Amino acid sequence: MFNVLVLAGPIYMLQVYDRVLESRSVATLVALSLALVGAYALQAVIDIVRGRLLILIAGVFDKNVQQPVHDATIGLSILDRGSASALQPIRDVDAIRAFLMGSGPVGLMDLPWAPIFLVLCFLIHPLIGWIAAVGALILFCVALLAERSSRTQPHSAIRDGRLRYTMLESNRRNAETIVAMGLSGALAERWERSNADHLAAQHRTSATINGYTSLTRALRLLLQSAILGAGAYLVIHRDVTSGAMLASSIMMTRALAPIEQVIANWRGLIGAREALQRLASDLARGSRLVPQTSLAAPKHTVEVSHLVLAPPGSRSSILSDINFSLVAGDALAVIGPSGSGKTTLAKALLGIWHPLAGSVRLDGATPDQWDPVRLGPHVGYVPQSADIFPASIAENISRMSLEPDSDAIVKAAKAAGIHQLILRLPSGYDSQMDETNSALSAGQRQRLALARALYKDPFLLVLDEPNSNLDGEGEVALLEAVRAARSRGAIVVLMTHRPAAVAICNKVLLLAGGKQRAFGERDEILGKNLRQARPRAAGGPNRIEAAE
Known part of the structure; x- marks a missing residue:
């Protein structure tokens, strides 16, 4: 026209x-x-x-x-x-x-x-x-x-x-x-x-x-x-x-x-x-394919079978032939020297990286068999770098939920030992975090990330060096949170070097060179494969190292 x-x-x-x-x-x-x-x-x-x-x-x-x-x-x-x-x-x-x-x-x-x-x-x-x-x-x-x-x-x-x-x-x-x-x-x-x-x-x-x-x-x-x-x-x-x-x-x-x-x-x-x-x-x-069939929330087991893992797009494996199984109430300490594959294992357990071979299963199903939005509330994760979203503290703890549960937010903050710190901020739980999160120290951000991981009591907690920036008070809160999670039937996987963190776990997985060197009950593994490290500048006296 x-x-x-x-x-x-x-x-x-x-x-x-x-x-x-x-x-x-x-x-x-x-x-x-x-x-x-x-x-x-x-x-x-x-x-x-x-x-x-x-x-x-x-x-x-x-x-x-x-x-x-x-x-x-x-x-x-x-x-x-x-x-x-x-x-x-x-x-x-x-x-x-x-x-x-x-x-x-x-x-x-x-x-x-x-x-x-x-x-x-x-x-x-x-x-x-x-x-x-x-x-x-x-x-x-x-x-x-x-x-x-x-x-x-x-x-x-x-x-x-x-x-x-x-x-x-x-x-x-x-x-x-x-x-x-x-x-x-x-x-x-x-x-x-x-x-x-x-x-x-x-x-x-x-x-x-x-x-x-x-x-x-x-x-x-x-x-x-x-x-x-x-x-x-x-x-x-x-x-x-x-x-x-x-x-x-x-x-x-x-x-x-x-x-x-x-x-x-x-x-x-x-x-x-x-x-x-x-x-x-x-x-x-x-984009990832979203499964059409909804599975029940995981409540019982985590099984890793013959796991071989490489970075996305690579065929050169970082981890190979990893095997272990955990049941509700277990806490696993993953230990080993730097570069042994601890963080890589965390990404496999969470379904972030897909295995080249073998499998990770929660109650018998691999992570990609769940809709991530449905599985997410049942998983808690604290990465080494505790990044906080530019939103309020309450929104961060509630995992940016559009309908947050205030009682669950406060409960998670108390479990992470950060409740009183939040109350001392000018706006309390409504305090806004900017891009740099300059209002919080590295240790406080790590505790805030722990509170986010604990929100609504997830079944699987994967904590990657969660105490690397914590002071004594923060580490006590972390250990108490792990004990509480175990007592309610959660499974905790803790990547750590700290003896105190290993002590609250009932099982230990030793990694070295991308391979599994030992897995089993804590006292048995520590007695056979580990020694208390001498004080050194890198880690001080509070580190556990693989025996040479």
């Missing part, structure tokens, strides 16, 4: 030059002018509606992909082990949405009407039609050249931009080390090189697109002049009227305008196409 109304201009021109000027009828001129105003007003309304529909489509697209993109971002962060590339899906969604809300889709919608306007030019006169057709063909070839020359450039620009972002994010995270060790000069030089590569890629892309856009604009102006010149020649020979000459110029402009608009928005079109392809690939790679 919009493009049909575009014909109002050429028709008005034909009527004015061929009828009004000949008849000198003011009434006809007024009637034609009013009709033209109505057509243009309707055209404006349709154009506004079309623009708002594109905005609506962009909004619907964004709403429908946000949850899959969020889940894929988490999945990619695990697969890529925290790489900044995990944020690429959300950047791709922004790029696609921006293109949908721009003028590029309007040009694509108008493009199928270009042949219709060319046919009308042929109907006016074959010479005018051929000039318009040749012009459209030339512009189409320019578009193909633009696509071909810019095909590889967005890839390099995106790659350089990703490296630049990763470097800056790394420098931000390690700002204190940079200042303390005087690394700013060397890192600034590296940043300048990375930024220069990124700008060079951007400049190459911009120069290519701008060059073809300028060429297209010049060709269109030349074709308009050629149409007017050819029309004047035909008017002189009385083959067409002067109104038809002007109308053909307008129709050729409308025929070529969508092609010019598409070329002008070529960078956005190429970027949106690349973003859509990457997004589809990332969603497929980062």
